[in-house]
Amino acid sequence: MPLRPTDSSALLIDGKLVPGSGGTFEIFDPSTEELLGYAADATSADMDAAIDAARRAFDETGWSRDHAFRARCLRQLRDALRGHIEELREITIAEVGAPRFLTSAAHLEGPVDDLLWFADLAESYAWKEDLGNASPMGIPTHRYLLKEATGVVGAITPWNFPHQINFAKIGPALAAGNTVVLKPAPDTPWCAALVGKVAAEETDIPPGVLNIVTSSDHGIGAQLAEDPRVDLISFTGSTATGRSVMRAASESLKKVFLELGGKSAFLVLDDADLRGACSMAGFMVCTHAGQGCAITTRLVVPRARYDEAVEITAETMRGLRPGDPRDPGTVCGPLISARQRERVEGYIRLAAEEGGTIVVGGGRPAEHDHGFFVEPTLISGVPDSARVAQEEIFGPVLVILPHDGDDDAIRIANDSPYGLSGAVYGTDPDRIAHVVAGVRTGTLGVNGGIWYAADAPFGGYKQSGIGREMGVAGFEEYLETKLVAEPAH
Structure with a gap:
């Protein structure tokens, strides 16, 4: 029987499940070529609203500073997704063509459970490091480092392992205190849309902290990379597209993480x-x-x-x-x-x-x-x-x-x-x-x-990318370092 998860065919913007301004687009089963159903088709205006929501949630709430609350929200998300695991499994097999046996590992269950590792890290991470006293230029000074969230994260993900890659960005980005706009591949929108529905209805993640924008328009991803309100772009995909993302992001000199091709x-x-x-x-x-x-x-x-x-x-x-x-x-x-x-x-x-x-x-x-x-x-x-x-x-x-x-x-x-x-x-x-x-x-x-x-960093040398995903190194991709110096007593 064809899957028709109409409840999973909505955008998540500012805490609300909303239709796409562009209507819907078709989703096909790669193993049969049959029509599975439809996904919400976002326009540039929808992406603009998602970025605005993420910006406001970061700038105007305490999300980035409340480590324990973020950890609790991530654990809620993991537990809620576990409650939908069979629905997620069938969607993943249908729209990705993922072999069933892999959904018990890296294609679904593994990435969902990895959210717990990032939740634990949010609570155990050393957010402050004391550098002690010194006398630069002869002035007695006490210095310390603060690790802080980067800001608004634009996450652009491919179709081949959607859950693994979506959660490898959402998990550490949220755990680190950022807000997120996720733009999944148009080939596999339901995998992301159902996550948005669960996050909106079954967790305490505040409005605007997580936004999920499905679209048939690849230009929506370029818009996310170009927008100056976005502080960091995390992209996984081909090396050729990665170059385009990097060029787009360079206009506002935002941080860029790229996980690209391999041979x-x-x-x-x-x-x-x-x-x-x-x-x-x-x-x-x-x-x-x-x-x-x-x-x-x-x-x-x-x-x-x-x-x-x-x-x-x-x-x-x-x-x-x-x-x-x-x-x-x-x-x-x-x-x-x-x-x-x-x-x-x-x-x-x-x-x-x-x-x-x-x-x-x-x-x-x-x-x-x-x-x-x-x-x-x-x-x-x-x-x-x-x-x-x-x-x-x-x-x-x-x-x-x-x-x-x-x-x-x-x-x-x-x-x-x-x-x-x-x-x-x-x-x-x-x-x-x-x-x-x-x-x-x-x-x-x-x-x-x-x-x-989850605890092992993944990434490449040369044209396979910039930076690392997963592990503490991947978590720290989403952080900034602030040095504070005060008079030594």
Whole structure:
């Protein structure tokens, strides 16, 4: 039965659930291509009202100074969302195409529960630091630091992991004392709209502190980045769009956090369990149809065992057929849209044109007449300079490359404009340490170690972004530092 959560199709502005001035826009199920329903379509006037509400709530209330109250509101929000978890799960599967098994982890339940970590941090954080006495220029002075909220936060989020990314911004921004205007992607508005409804009706979050503005107009996001009433922009998305956001924000010199693209490398050293490592690499790139910026999409293996590695990886990927995301056994669901499928298919064609071999996949699965599915695809025989080995594809496409030793593996990993994530498999601790030190990336998993958690900072080097999300480092992105100096007694 099609979902029609009409109560979730409203904007949250100044504490009220209101319709979009632009009417509504259609939402489609990427696994069936069927119409799911409609979302509120905000206009520039709606965004202006949301920014104004956030500005007033920050400037005219005590929200930013009452740490205990903020913590209580975040715990209320988490508990209220838990009460709607099955409704949120069905919406997430339907509009995102998220595999059901992932909604018990990073696609829903994990991010909701992470709000508790930020609530606790709001109460335990050292908001004041005493620097002691000194005598600058011979004048006895006592100094201390105050950590204060930045102000109004504009959060612009993508469609691939909407809950994880929405809460990774809302949680620390609110915990730090900011007010927020969230502009979610038009592909997945219901995930955010239901959060707005719950926040408005089931928490004590004051009017204007959290505003959620869904819209089919990408210009609404640019408006948020440009507006001088907004003090900080937190953006997650493509590197190209991140550049545009940064340019827009530069006019008012607001703070900017960017979490952008990746082309992460999975390095297999010659002393590793080749079967275990290659099987894991094949599985990871198929998860959520490869629609994750930190998913490892370059598998780098010892040249002497290249053919063996290709066959092992191909065997894993052949067994992961795209399926209905409602099925608990599905790992590889649909791509988000026809446009994204065309993009992925274009890269697969390009790989063949560049002399590569399509070892597995390469087309649309015959068993699906509808839905934006692409077969898990393994590409061999291209150099690391090939476009398919350099550019972010954002689909279930893995490129396998040979290396000539640990230093060459490091070179290949770093031969990218990105530096978001990665993995290394091996057994010698000294060699592992050498690789970890050499790879220029924001997160790195060793032999299956999990780097994703509320208390662990996430972000990238180079064109993968600026700043960190999650953890204390991510929380502090939303703070300013004030030095106070007074006469020493």
